[in-house]
Amino acid sequence: MPRPERAAPRRLASVVLATALALALGLSPEASRPALAASDPLRTQADATYTLDPGAGRVHVAIAIKETDLKPNSSTSIYYYTAFRFVLQEEATSVRVSGGSAYRITTKKRDGYIEATVQIGKALFYKQTTSFTIRYELPGGKPRSASPTRVGAAFSTFGVWAFGDKGYSTVEVRTPAGFDTRVSGDSMQATTSATTGVILRAKPADPSTFFAIVTAENSDAYAETRLSLEGDVEIVVQSWPEDGKWKDAVTGALRDTMPALRDLIGLDWPVEHDLDVRERYTPDLEGYAGFFLTKEQRIEVSEDLDPVVIVHEASHAWFNDSLFLERWIYEGLAEEYAWRALSAVGGEDGDAAELPKLDDPGFADLATWTHPGVIRDQETDDSERYGYQAAFWVIHQVTESAGVDVMRDAFSNAEANLTAYPGAGDPETVLAGDGWRRLLDLTEPLDKPDPAAVDEAFRDFVLGFGDEATLDARDVARDAYRVLLQSASGWLPPWYVRKPMGDWSFKDATKAMTEATAVLDLRDRVATEAKALGLEPTNALQEAYEGAKDGLADAATLAQAQLDALAAIRDAKGKVEATPDFVAQVGLLGELPLVPYNAARDAFQMGSMDESIRQASTASSIITGAPAAGQQRLIIAAVSAGSVVLLLLLLVVLLRRRSRRGRAVALTTASAAGLATAPATLAADPPTDQDEGGHARGDTPADP
Secondary structure (H helix, E strand, C coil), rough: CCCCCCEECCCCCCCCCCCCCCCCCCCCCCCEEEECCCCCCCCEEEEEEEECCCCCCEEEECCCCCCCEECCCCCCEEEEEEEEEEEECCCEEEEEEEEEECCEEEEEEEEEEEEEEEEEEEECCCCCEEEEEEEEEEECCCEEEEEEEEECEECCCCCCCCCCCCCCCCEEEECCCCCCEEECCCCCCEEEEEECCEEEEEEECHHHHHHHEEEEEHHCCCCCCCEEECCCCCCEECCCCCHHHHHHHHHHHHHHHHHHHHHHHCCCCCCCCCEEEEEEEEHHHHCEEEECCCCCCCEEECCCCCHHHHHHHHHHHCCHHHHHCCCCHHHHHHHHHHHHHHHCCCCCCCCCCCCCCCCCCCCCCHCCCCCCCCCHHHHHHHHHHHHHHHHHHHHHHHHHHHHHHHHHHHHHHHHEEECCCCCCCCCECCCEEEEEEEEHHCCCCCCCCCCCCHHHHHHHHHHCCCCCHHHHHHHHHHHHHHHHHHHHCCCHHHHHHHHHHHCCHHHHHHHHHHHHHHHHHHHHHHHHHHHHCCCCCCHHHHHHHCCCCCCCCHHHHHHHHHHHHHHHHHHHHHHHCCCHHHHHHHHHHHCCCCCHHHHHHCCCCCCCCHHHHHHHHHHHHHHHHHHHHHEEEEEHEEEHHHHHHHHHHHHHHHHHHHHHHHHHHHHHHHHHHHHHCCCCCCCCCCCCCCCCCCCCCCCCCCCC
16 A cells, blocks of 8 residues: 555554464374374465456455375374365355365364365375365455454455465455455566456465565545535545445534634645545554545545544644644644634533653654654554654644634744744745744744743653753744843844744854844934934834844944934034034124034934035034134125224325415415516515415515
C-alpha cells in the first residue's frame, strides 16, 4: 500500500501480521515393526491459488499438493505415511479434499489457525508420490467484525499464505477485471489483463514465513452520497454497498460539523474539487484509523464508526504540511479542532486533552516525532499513541491561551506567509515553511507576557536538545520588544527590528532595538523642544523610523536635523523677542527680522529643516548685526550733520566777505565821482563822524 502523506488516527488500530506455517506430519498405523519417518522424510510440493469472487462474497482457495516419501526403509523397518497435516487460515470454511475416493480431510480449531489432516486411505512408501487438492473458502467478514477478510463489490482484502517446502512452493492470486489490486507484505509479480483481471504470482524462498495482504478495489462500485455544504464544500462519501451504517455515520458527522469546523478555522475551503471520503478496512490502513491523502485530496477512513476520526480527517483539508510543516502541529490541530467542532454541535467529541506522562514508554520530544510508515510492533504503537496524546495536549494549551479568534488570524497569516511581527504598513511576507517557532510567534501576544502554560508545555513535550536555550533568548528579546512598543507611544517598530525577531536572530534584534530606542529618545527631545516653541513636527521622523529596513541612521540623522532646526529657531526667537537699545533700533530701521523668523517656523512645520535653519539664521543675523548697523548709521548721520553746519558757516563767511567787498567797491565808486565835480580841500580839523579814516560825507577834501 502506498505510504500515506497524512496519517491521523484518533484511536490507533494495531495489526498483528500472522505468518503461515505449513506442516506435514507423518502418521503410521499399527504394523509389523512400524517406524515414523525420520527428519525431512517427506517432500511437499504445494501450489496455492486464491481466486477473489466478490459476487459470492468470498475467496476460493485451492492448494494442489504433491507428497513424496523420501525416507528409505532400513533392514529392520519399513517407513510409510497414511495422513498429512496442514495449517490453514483461521477463517477458512468448507474445507474439503479431492484426489481419490479414499481421501478424507478433518479439521480442528486451534488458537489462531485451523489444523487440517488429510488421510489418503493407503500407505505411502519410499519414493512413492501422492497428489490431492485441498479446497476451502475465505468468506468476507461483516464490517467491523473480527474477521481479517473483507470481500465486497467495491473493496476486498485478505491474507495470502504459502505452503510446501523451500523450492517447491508457488502462490497465485486472481482478482476480477475492473479491480485495482495492490499487495503489501511480501512481494508478488502482477500480470494484468483487461478481460481476466490481475494475476499475482510468487515463488517464496521460504514458504513458512511468506505472508502478503492483497487488496482489490473497484472504484466504480462504491455507493456514493454527495454532500453540498456552505462555502462551496463538496464532499462525496464513498461507502461499501453492503455497509449502510458507515455511510450514515460519516455523512451525518460531516454534515453536522463541517460548518462549525470552517467557522472555527476561519479559512476558505481549500479543496478545489470534490473531496472523496472512502471507507477502508482498518488493517489495510497500516495500523491507523484513517488517512488524509494530500496529493489526491482524498480521505480514507476506517470502517469503525468513530466521529472524532471522521472529523479529524476532514480537518486535514486545512491542517497539513502546507500550513505547518511539523507533524505534531497539524495532527494536534486536527485533534483539537475535531474535539471543538463536535463539542459545538453537541456530538460525541471523545475525551478532552489529557496531560501526558513524562515516563510514558512512548515518550519522545514532539519536535522529533515523524511518521513511522506502519504500525507493526509495540514500540511503534507506544510512540504513536504518546505522540497523538502529547500533540493534542500542547495544541490545546496554545488554543486555550490564544483564543479561537487569535488562532483564526494565526492560520490566515500562516497560509499567506505573513510576518508575525506586523508594522505600520502592510504585513511583510516571509519564507514559507512554518514550524513550532512560527506557531509560537503567530499565536502569542506582543503586548503582554507570553502564556506560562504554553511555555511549560513546549519545554516539557516539544523542544529537543538545545532548543530551550533558544527559547530563553526569545523570552528576553520579546520582553525588550514589549518595552520598545510601550516607549514608542504608538510608533511601530521598523522591519529592521521586526525581521530579526521573526527570524529568531535575537542578537541582531537586540542591537536593532538599541538603535531604535536611541531614535525614540531623539524623537522625545524633538517633541519637547518643539512644544516649547509652539511648533509641531511633521510625520517625517515617524515615517523614517517605521519604514527603516536596513538601519536607522537616516532616522537618527533626520531627528538630529530637527533638533538643529529647533535650536536655530529658539535662538532666533530669543533675539527677535528681545527689546533692542537705541543703537540697535537705529540698526533695525528698514529691517524685518520677523519675516525670516516666521519663515523658519513655517519651514520646520513643513519638514524642510535646511530651509528652517537658513531662515532662522537670517533672522538671528539681522538682530545680531543691528547694533553695528545702528552705530554705523549714527556715525554717518553725525558726519552728515557736521558737514551741513560747516557748509552753513562757510556760507555765512562767504556772504559776509561778499558784503564787505561790495561796500568797498561802492565807496570807491563814489569817491571817483566826487573828484570829477569839485576840487578837493584839506580840512582844518578831521570830522568827528568818520568811517575808518574816510572823509566826512559832503566835505570837500583838503588840498594835499
